Amino acid sequence: MTDFAATKAQFHLPDGMIYLDGNSLGPLPKTAPAVVDAMMKQQWGDMLIGGWNKAGWMAQPTALGDQVARLIGAEAGHVTLGDTLSIKVVQALAAGLRLQPDRKVILTDNGNFPSDIYMAQGLIEALDQDYELCIVDPAEVAARIGPDVAVVLLTQVDYRTGAMHNMQSLTQTAHQSGALVIWDLAHSAGALDLDVSACNADFAVGCTYKYLNGGPGAPAFIYVAPRHIGQVEPMLSGWLGHAAPFDFAPDYRPGNGIERMRVGTPPVIQMASLAAALEIWKDVDLAQLRQASIDLSEQFIDLVEENCPMLRLVSPRNAAHRGSQVSFSFSEGYAAIQALIDRGVVGDFRAPNIMRFGITPLFIDADDITQACAIMADVMNNRLWDLPEYKVKSAVT
Template sequence: MTDFTATKTLFDLPPGVTYLDGNSLGPLPRATEARVARAVREEWGGHLISAWNACGWMEMPRRLGDRIGRLIGAEPGHTVIGDTLSIKVFQALAAALKLNPERRVILSDTGNFPTDLYMAEGLLKLLPEGYELRTVAPEDVAAHITEEVAVTLITEVDYRTGRRHDMARLTELAHARGALTIWDLAHSAGAFPVHMSDCHADFAVGCTYKYLNAGPGAPAFIYVAPRHADRAEPALAGWMGHAAPFAFDLGYRAGEGIERMRVGTPPVLQMAALDSALEIWDTVDLAALRTRALELGDRFIAKVEAQTDLALATPRAPEDRGSQVSFRHPEGYAVMQALIAEGVIGDFRAPDILRFGITPLYIDEADIDHAADTLARILATGTWDRPEFKARKAVT
């Protein structure tokens, strides 16, 4: 059983702040500063370029990939770290289409994160005529997995509402109809148990700066199922994915298995931050995390609904939601800015979503109660209705 009172002490949260935005950017683990400083001073500073060998930098993407693999139910040796989530989406999508060459439809949904759709659109511009990106309402995905579909591109948890797709059911349905699956785990990894192997999913991608707390700009990960590992062709054939990077061949030869999904030089300092953050996860029981997150989420919903007339955007049924709670308000941006000004940090997603991450590693009942009470007071007094709270910032 995980001691969530103890895990809260492992994070460096500013005094007076209630942080309900870990689903956007996780807070700083206390051990990370020293770990990154060691990578700077002792590894980079002390070893210079020999640190690639002496300090294990070259192997870090695979080693860290396996640590994340444990959190997403992946087979060892089939997850690797590197690059950005957008790049990993592109890689997975290109590889999946090549594995299913007789089909031309990518199926996604209107609740998917826009970048995933942008990457699909960009890829299709590079392919011959006849390929199509088809988007449907999230609740209609199952009905649209037809024999035309080459691959489904689905974010398991809707970034706005927190609605959660049934990964096992949709993967089984896709396979029954001859389609492959790509799951974006940006709002899943570190939020609840994920079962890539048990679900027989084909590909997965995700980021590490949200629930995994690796810091802004932290690298993404990609998972490729063992049955595809030596057949998936990396459209982005970077030197780190070459079978022998330091042979400096003029032609590309794909590396073995998941190694071929590496692209460019890995971000060593960010991987050091991720390495530190993952030490916390070594102490966490994911089933207990899920139970705790649902308890706190239910508590927040009940308290907000008891004190306000906000419309709940998140599914009420626990099995249908991820680890966030969202409410709708026509002036959601201003309301959120007023909350932030009082030290309760969530975020806003257009057009009207107030979004709150429920992260038990560092959030408890007192935080939930304070956030709900502060939100109710802001709405009751109308303090959100000020010009300074309506002025849009670059990041919402």
């Protein structure tokens, strides 16, 4: 039985703040500063370059990848970490296209995170092989999958509304048509009870700074199914994806297994922070986490709709179709979020009018939801958001 009071106690949460933005950047694990400090002083400081061998820096991407694998239902030895999520999207997409040489369509939806779409567009231009990016409404994905589709590229949970694709059903539909599927788990890992292996996913990518609490800039991950890993030819054939990087051979030869999906030097300091965060997850039952998320989300929706009638729910009402976030639309959503932040309730804004709130049971409980909703009612019903300073947009919204 997961003790969520105990997990909450393991995070630094500023006094008076109710943090409903863990879906964008997770809070600081209390142990992370000491872990990072020890890494910097005792490893980097004392070992210097010897840390690559003595402290195991070179093995970190796959060692931590195995810990992430447990959280997404992946086979051990098939997840590695490093680089950014956008880089991992390119790796997976290019690899998938090479496995499908007779097909030219990449299928995605307009609920996908824009960066995934941008990277697909850039890859198509770089390859210059008549690939086509087909973008449809989320509800139309299954019907559009056909014999021309090489790869389906989807973010499982819509970053704006929290609407959730059915991974198992869509993967099965794609495979029936001979297409491969890449799942972006940026808003899923650490929020849902995932099983990419049972769903027969081909590839999965994701970040570790949201629900996994690895810190800003924490490394991304990539999963390749066992049936594909021996055939995958990385387009980004980086030095550390080489079978023998310290042979310094002039030609690339892909590494064994998931090692071939590595690109550049591991971000060792960031991985130390992530390692501290992943320790918390060792005591978390993901099915219980998911149920707690649903319970808190239902409480949040009920209280907001009861007390803030000017806000319109844009997340799916059915919890089975919703990730671990709740979003409402409001014409002055940006200003309203700023007013809430000023009063200690931290959510965020997504254009054009979405007020977005992450429901993260590791550090949010029922009392937090009650207090947050009371503050929201005050802000909305008394128009406390209607001040000029709340309408000046910052660079990051």
